[in-house]
Amino acid sequence: MDCKEEAVDLMHTYLDGDITKEEEDTLRKHLEHCEDCQKHFHELNRTVTLLQTxxxxxxxxxxxxxVLQQLPAEKKHMKYTRWLRSHPILTAAAVFVLFFMGSLVSAWSEENKLVVSKEEHLIIEGDTVIVPEGETVSGDLVVKNGKLIIDGIVDGNVTLINSMLVEDIDETGLLASAGEVNGELKNVDQMFEWVWYNIKQTFHDVFSFKTIQ
Amino acid sequence: MDMLMIQEKINQVKKGDQSAYEDVVNHFQHRIYHHCYRMIGNVHEAEELAQEAFIRAYVNIHSFDNNRKFSTWLYRIATNVTIDRLRKKKPDFYLDAEIPHADGLDMYTQLPNDDRLPDEEVEGLELKRYIYQEISNLSPIYRTIIILRYLEEFSLKEISEILDIPLGTVKTRIHRARETLRKKLRNV
Structure with a gap:
């Protein structure tokens, strides 16, 4: 059967979708005359159909x-990077808190010296700040890292940071506050309170327009 | 997930993001697992081989060329892993293994005409099983090509990329495989 090889080749070319118009005509004409090839062609087509189940x-x-459990460990920095990328708001918040804490801590540790918010009408002896008798300090008074003795009058709030208010003891042996504070007296001597005070202060500064004026 | 998303995930994996690979595995797991199963014919080995393929793909992700299709590349790895396994199993012979020095002759032509005639009434599952059995009897080379072409419907060009062989070789092999199967299936 000499026809077969050539015809079968054409059949496969046909099944591969590579057949040209002329080749297809040749194959069709051959199939019309050759029963063996017809059978062969039919079987091939059927095979393909069966395979396509x-x-x-x-x-x-x-x-x-x-699969994931068996993968080699990924580089560590990738974990953080991915976490940061997938939580942008938390990341921003974390960065903010970090900077904020950082600046506070440095502010806290740097300021071990006596700091007084104003010096008018005040006597400063070493680390002791005295509001002398008969004097009136107008406005808020802040004392850091020192002692405060009030014999006169403070016309505003007094804030003691890491400081102590020293009360005079008069002749009768009773505690007498000779001086007067016409406002709030706050004592801040813990890190936490100091932080809290700063936050309040920041908000106060930001939101109080009066301060700006 | 479409091609572009896969591409994007692959880029993330290349940067070292392991979690992006989870999506890739999720997307291809069934196809690759099925491919391995068709080749090896055993669920446990198929699972093991498919896992191995995904791990190898991950480890070698940098050698993947982004201008190519990822699925093709993945099938290539899965196919190689499976063929390696089949070779290690070393069966005595395959029916369509070529006899040295007998060009074009294979062992089928030397067997008397099919004596394992299936029932005229083989139906549904049984028929499927029978067909699958006949595919499994092919040597790995021809089995792979039939599976890729007819069960997984890859184009001839894609098959040549998956198997890394010239298009002409793909055609020659597929012709031979079709002829072999024609003889086995003509009485079904």
Whole structure:
């Protein structure tokens, strides 16, 4: 059967979708006359149809998990980078808190010296600040890292940071506050309170327009 | 997930992001697992081989060329992993293995005409099983090509990329495989 080899080649070319118009004509003409090739062609077509039976199969349930567990460990920085990328707001908040804490801590540790918000009408002896008798300090008074004795009058709030208010003891042996504070007296001597005070102060500065004026 | 999203995930994996690979595995797991199963014919080995393929793809992700199709590349790895395994199993012979020095002759032509005639009434599942059995009897080379072409519907060009062989070789092999199967299936 000499016809076969050539015809079968054409059949496969046809099945591959590569056949030209002329080749197809040649094959068709041959098939009209050759029963063997007809049979062959029919069997090939049928084989292909049988092979194309569709079936679906799913991987086991925890397949992906199993694969991921066996992957080599990823570089550590990637974990952080990915976390930061997927939580932009938290990242921004974290960065903010970090900077904020940082500046506060440095502010706290740098300022071990006596600081007084104003010096008018005040006597300063070493680390002791005295509001002398008969004097009136107008406005708020802040004392850091020192002692404060009020014999006169403070016309405003008094804030003691890491400081102590020293009360005079008069002749009767009773505590007498000779001086007067016409406002709030606050004592801040813990890191936490100091932080809190700063936050309040910041908000106060930001939101109180009067301060700006 | 479309091609572009896969591409994007692959880029993330290349940068070292392991979690992006989870999506890639999720997307291809069923196809790759099924491919391995078709080749090896055993669920446990198929699972093991498919896992191995995904791990190898991850480890070698930098050698993947972004201008190519990822699925093709992945199938190539899965196919190689599976063929390696099949070779290690070393079966005595495959029916369509070529006999040295007998060009074009294979063992089928030396067997008397098919004596394993299936029932005229083979239906549905049984028929499928029978067909699958006949595919499995092919040597790995021809089995792979039939699976890729007819069960997984890759184009001849894609198959040549997956197997890294010239298009002409793909055609020659597919012709031979079709002829072999024609003889086995003509009485079904």
């Amino acid at each position: 569709k079936d679906e199969m799913k991987a086991p349930k925890d397949f992906t998990k199993q």
